[in-house]
Amino acid sequence: MSGSPRDERLARVDDYTAGVMPEDEAARFEEELFADAADGGAETAEALGFVQRLSRGVDWLRGRPGFSAAPTREAFEKLRAATARSVYFDVHANAVTDVPPWSAATDLVFYRVGVDLRGYDEAEVVVTSETGEPIKVFRDVQWDPSDGALYAVCDEPLARLSFRVRPFKARVEGVKDGKRETVAELVLRPG
Amino acid sequence: MTTEGTAADLVVRAHGGDRGAESELCARLAPAVAAFARRRLRTADAVREFQQDVMLLFVDALRRGSVEDPARVGGFVLGICKNLARDRVRQRERRDALWEMYAADVLPHAPDAPEHASEDVVRLEDCLTQITQRAREVVWLSYGEALSHAEIAERLRISEANARVMRHRTLAALRDCMAKTATAWEAA
Numbered sequence: 001m002s003g004s005p006r007d008e009r010l011a012r013v014d015d016y017t018a019g020v021m022p023e024d025e026a027a028r029f030e031e032e033l034f035a036d037a038a039d040g041g042a043e044t045a046e047a048l049g050f051v052q053r054l055s056r057g058v059d060w061l062r063g064r065p066g067f068s069a070a071p072t073r074e075a076f077e078k079l080r081a082a083t084a085r086s087v088y089f090d091v092h093a094n095a096v097t098d099v100p101p102w103s104a105a106t107d108l109v110f111y112r113v114g115v116d117l118r119g120y121d122e123a124e125v126v127v128t129s130e131t132g133e134p135i136k137v138f139r140d141v142q143w144d145p146s147d148g149a150l151y152a153v154c155d156e157p158l159a160r161l162s163f164r165v166r167p168f169k170a171r172v173e174g175v176k177d178g179k180r181e182t183v184a185e186l187v188l189r190p191g
Numbered sequence: 192m193t194t195e196g197t198a199a200d201l202v203v204r205a206h207g208g209d210r211g212a213e214s215e216l217c218a219r220l221a222p223a224v225a226a227f228a229r230r231r232l233r234t235a236d237a238v239r240e241f242q243q244d245v246m247l248l249f250v251d252a253l254r255r256g257s258v259e260d261p262a263r264v265g266g267f268v269l270g271i272c273k274n275l276a277r278d279r280v281r282q283r284e285r286r287d288a289l290w291e292m293y294a295a296d297v298l299p300h301a302p303d304a305p306e307h308a309s310e311d312v313v314r315l316e317d318c319l320t321q322i323t324q325r326a327r328e329v330v331w332l333s334y335g336e337a338l339s340h341a342e343i344a345e346r347l348r349i350s351e352a353n354a355r356v357m358r359h360r361t362l363a364a365l366r367d368c369m370a371k372t373a374t375a376w377e378a379a
Contacts, residue, residue: 006363007359007363010359010362010363010366011359011362011363013226014333014358014359014362015355016226016230017226017229017230018230018333018337018339018340019230019231019339020339020340020341020355026230030227030269031265031266031269033223033226033265034220034223034265034266034268034269035263035265035266036265037219037220037222037223037265038198038216038219038220038264038265038268039197039198039219039265040198040219044223045219045222046366048222048223048225048226049222050362050365050366050369050370051222051225051226051229052222052225052226053311053315053369054315054330054334054362054365054369055225055229055235055238055334056235056311056312057309057311057312057315058315058330058331058334058335059235059335060309060312061312061315061316061335062335127375135375135376135378136317136320136321136375136376137321138320138321139320139321139322139323139324140322140323140324140325140327142324154316155312155313155316157312157313158313158316158317158374158376161313161374161376161377162376165376
């Protein structure tokens with residue numbers, strides 16, 4: 001931890017809720033925690049609020065793709081077969097992909113990025129706007145060992161924000177023997 | 192009516208019928224109650240039910256004016272938590288009656304399990320893609336499987352101290368990411 005009071009407060013709240021704080025220390029901490037919460041202490045409120053949001057979010061994502069991003073083709077296909085309301089599309093390497101529309105009732109959006117990352121040690125996907133402004137970086141993406149492609153699954157609300165609002169570019173970068181290189185460039189636009 | 196003020200002010204005003212003050216106190220204390228429950232209970236449903244039960248008793252106490260020392264209302268609510276944790280059976284009987292009386296007032300502070308991906312979930316998903324696979328595993332093991340630092344260390348084959356540091360760093364990074372007002376996509 002950086003040691004900032006915010007970070008320390010969050011670490012203490014996490015130790016407490018995780019049950020790793022010893023009982024005598026936890027008993028003292030509880031007194032302080034409740035008194036501070038009642039007084040509207042900002043750092044305590046932030047830490048408690050975050051832990052609550054995270055707990056609820058993780059609970060909701062249980063069994064969904066947020067954590068297990070179906071990195072293998074087999075897992076991807078299994079989840080796709082089990083999802084009644086889904087959409088699938090291929091993202092083409094070094095070409096423009098027109099993302100198909102989908103209905104508002106869609107639960108999960110599945111897509112395969114046609115790259116071959118076999119032989120790389122790690123990879124990430126750098127997403128930018130059409131004009132090159134950074135949007136986000138997908139870190140540590142996992143690829144299927146059999147074909148090296150990226151198999152991704154996304155909850156519909158996030159997929160809608162990602163794919164249906166504007167065109168964007170993505171650069172798939174691989175690291176091999178400590179050297180980073182561009183594996184493929186992608187252009188996606190709402191179809 | 193303003194909801195600012197010290198805890199003691201809010202207690203007095205809540206007893207006087209100020210529902211805004213009552214709501215503010217509940218909003219401040221509900222996350223602490225959830226933390227208390229999360230330390231002792233492992234399922235989300237159990238935590239949610241415990242939190243609801245405590246808040247029902249708290250609202251009842253506020254309206255009856257039985258918070259004897261308003262300046263120590265935090266300790267008062269902690270006391271409710273401790274008593275409830277000691278005797279769940281007796282509480283369950285009372286809960287039904289209180290539920291009838293106060294459910295509508297307490298529900299806004301007692302989160303239901305969401306049926307659809309909330310804004311928070313979307314933001315969490317967005318943030319999870321921006322951390323390493325190892326960090327994602329740490330979050331899942333910590334909050335999905337409720338493992339201790341020692342158990343996470345064993346699962347990831349790292350030292351317990353490293354597991355603790357990694358867990359706390361990851362949480363701080365996620366907190367900062369989720370605190371943003373928009374996902375990376377919306378902010379672009």
